[in-house]
Amino acid sequence: MKLPKIDLEELKKFKEQNFRERMEFIDKYADWVKKQSNKKWSSEQKKIIDS
Amino acid sequence: MLVMNIKYSNIIILEKELSNLDEFTINFTKKLNQSKTKYAIVSGYVSILFGRNRASEDIDLILERMTFDKFQKIWIDLVLDFECLNTDDPKTAYSEYLINGISIRFSRKKEYLPNMEIKFPKNELDQWTIENSREVKINNNTIYISPLELQIPFKIWLGTEKDLEDARYLYQLFKKDINKEIMTKFNRQLKIEDTFNRMIA
Numbered sequence: 609m610k611l612p613k614i615d616l617e618e619l620k621k622f623k624e625q626n627f628r629e630r631m632e633f634i635d636k637y638a639d640w641v642k643k644q645s646n647k648k649w650s651s652e653q654k655k656i657i658d659s
Numbered sequence: 660m661l662v663m664n665i666k667y668s669n670i671i672i673l674e675k676e677l678s679n680l681d682e683f684t685i686n687f688t689k690k691l692n693q694s695k696t697k698y699a700i701v702s703g704y705v706s707i708l709f710g711r712n713r714a715s716e717d718i719d720l721i722l723e724r725m726t727f728d729k730f731q732k733i734w735i736d737l738v739l740d741f742e743c744l745n746t747d748d749p750k751t752a753y754s755e756y757l758i759n760g761i762s763i764r765f766s767r768k769k770e771y772l773p774n775m776e777i778k779f780p781k782n783e784l785d786q787w788t789i790e791n792s793r794e795v796k797i798n799n800n801t802i803y804i805s806p807l808e809l810q811i812p813f814k815i816w817l818g819t820e821k822d823l824e825d826a827r828y829l830y831q832l833f834k835k836d837i838n839k840e841i842m843t844k845f846n847r848q849l850k851i852e853d854t855f856n857r858m859i860a
Contacts, residue, residue, distance in 0.1 A: 653710055654678045
């Protein structure tokens with residue numbers, strides 16, 4: 609079986625980019641949480657955590 | 660001052676729909692509160708408590724160093740609802756685990772997860788954490804957490820992606836309210852000022 613060539617530098621860039629995007633998402637999520645009622649965000653959180 | 664409907668003064672007041680993890684934590688710490696035991700929750704649960712959407716199988720708790728007699732009293736109360744996953748003997752838990760700096764874990768009876776990982780303070784930083792723990796009133800229940808001025812820098816110091824995300828989340832929520840002078844001192848001591856400025860602030 610022929611395996612694909614791995615470009616580690618490219619993968620590292622993807623990883624860094626993914627992390628940057630995650631951090632941006634954290635900021636957006638924190639902003640969203642601040643704007644919602646506690647009932648709203650905690651109800652959403654419960655669905656995720658308890659699933 | 661209100662942050663996400665949290666009243667942030669000396670006591671943080673939070674009303675929320677409780678998850679399974681919240682209920683576990685509240686029921687466990689209620690027993691510590693009843694015996695007036697000092698402790699601080701220091702793990703990723705602190706960010707989950709305030710809304711971060713991720714799971715955690717354990718909650719880390721620093722428990723004040725105490726005599727065996729006091730520990731045994733707490734143990735007797737705890738095992739009414741929880742079981743220790745390491746041993747069923749309080750003497751062993753105390754003298755072979757906690758005193759030697761090894762943590763013990765409690766879960767609800769006949770369950771394994773989630774569990775509460777308990778240790779005695781190992782150094783000055785741990786001791787400072789419980790001496791300066793922050794009271795949170797959650798749906799009228801009290802829990803004590805690590806001061807956010809330390810929790811955020813410490814998460815950055817741990818440095819995994821998950822820890823950095825937790826740190827950023829807490830900072831985004833509480834940046835207007837935390838004591839920046841104290842946090843900056845911890846940043847300096849932990850040598851994470853660059854990471855803080857680059858990734859969190």
